[in-house]
Amino acid sequence: MIKYIDSFPGKNLQADHTNYLYFGGTAYLGLQTDIEFQDLYIKNIRKYGTNYGASRKSNIQINIFNQVEDYFAKLVGSEACVTLSSGYLAGQFIGHFLNKKEFKLFYSPNTHSALYINNPEENKPKSYITFSSLSIAIRDHLEKQSTITPVVFLDSIDFSGANFPNFKGLQALPLEDVILVVDDSHGIGITGKNGAGVFKTIDSLNPKELIVCCSLGKGYGVQGGAIFGSTDRIKELTATTFFGGASPASPANLASIYQAEVLLNAKRILLHQNIEFFIDNVDAITKFKYMIGHPAFTFSDEKLTNYLEEHYILITSFRYPNEDANLMSRIVISAAHTKEDIRNLCALINKYYIF
Template sequence: MTKYINSFPSKNIQVKGTNYLYFGGTAYLGLQTDLEFQNIYIDNLRKYGTNYGASRKSNIRISIFDQTESYLAKLVGSEACVTLSSGYLAGQFISQFLNRKEFRFFYSPNTHSALYLCNNQENKPKSYITFAALNIALRDHLEKNKDSTPVVFLDSIDFSGANFPDFNGLKALPLNDVILVVDDSHGIGILGKNGGGVFSSLKKLHPKELIVCCSLGKGFGVQGGAIFADTKRINEFIETDFFGGSSPAAPANLATIYFGEELLNKKRSLLEQNIEFFRTQINLITKFKSMIGHPAFTFADENLTQHLEEHQILVTSFRYPNEKASLMSRIVLSAAHTKEEINTLCGVINKY
């Protein structure tokens, strides 16, 4: 059942006078309501303003864009990075840029809608149900179409555990002949060395080319998006009318990532401790689909959702990305949760 609230859904929310513990959403590091993080953001807001609507190609340019992009590229392990106003726009940008006759699109199982070129349901391409089917289709294409490079779209975190951390389905593909486009929105900021996400690990699989995009709002707590690739490809993106004509991410947002590194590292460590604590306290871990190191624990039992709500605990549970989709339910831990709150959650689950 949909519930309406009047403030950001932090670890505690109130609905019609009832207080609930909240284990849902995507605020993995708990930054959005963290006072120290807010103070860093407010300081940057005063310096850079609430928004910057000019083109990045304007004759007046704010240096924090290049500074943050260089920082993020180094963090992730890519040659270069470019930021945009949202993760969704980043995915659409890549899809539109590669929408040419010399490329052929292939969508992995459970690919996020941000990577689809067309979201009109009648014309929307189908994702492959299995990696085995995708593998067959790719090899058939490579044998019959020498002038068309396949582009494989993938979500690094698909919440089924099929991709991160092992990417076994991906490893079976002929990656040397494939451009790999990966949405790492649920990984960057919380996974990998210092929150660098999956870029470095995917690079070791040696695809023909690797392009990673993401939202900055989940792991870094501010609105924005980013694309990571080699320098040549990023420069091609920057030279497009699409990039030149779009408003960038707010510079205050990017500055908060750049100047908030120490706090982000501290919050990431807290999140890692919370994940480990949950795993040690829960008796029914096999009831959930999960990935080592990731704070989301997916389940399909609607009665468990109801059981948790009856004990004043709310989790993520809705049909995504539309009402025709299957119900998505998951427990999400954050760096903001205390051991006591996690222990309460585990106690309720263990009694189910």
């Protein structure tokens, strides 16, 4: 059932005049409601304004863009980085850029809709249900059209556990002949060393080329997107009219990430402590699909969702990305939750599974 609210859904929310604990959403570090981060963000809005609608090709250049992109590239371990106004735009940008006759597009299981593009029938991308079928299709393609480079799109974190953290499915592909495009929206900022995400991990698998894109709104709490890759590839992307014609990410948003490194590191430590606390205190942890180091715990028991709501706890539960999709239900632990919040949740889950 949809709940309508009048403020950001932090760890507490009010709906229908009822107070709930909230274990859902994507505010993994709890930055959106953190006073220290908000104060920094407000300070940067006063410096950079509420929005910056000019092209990055303008004759007036704000330094923070290059500063943050250099910072991100070093953090993630890529040669270069470019930021954009959203993660969805970043995914679409790459997809459209690579939609050329010299590339053949393949979509791995559970790939996010942000990476899909509407292609004409002659180059229509196909989504594969398993990595085994994807591997067969790529090898067959290489045998028949070796001059056309396969491009594989995937989500680093698809909530099934098939990819992060070990990426076993990827390792079955002929990666030395494949360009990988990885959406790390649910990993950047919270997984990897200092929130670096999966770039280094996947790069160690030695693909022909690696391009990683992401939203900044989940791990970093502000609207924006980013693309990581080789210097040459990022230069190609930024030379396009697609990039030049688009407004950039808000400089206030990027500055807030850049200046909040100490706070981000502290929140990340707290998040991982909370994740461990939840795992240690749920007796029936095997009822959930989860990935070590990630705060989302997926399940399919709709009665559990209803039971938690009856006890004033709301979680993420809806059909995504459209009404024809399967019901997506997951508990999300955040850095904003207290140990008491998590203890109450665990007690309810343990009581539910006794019955």
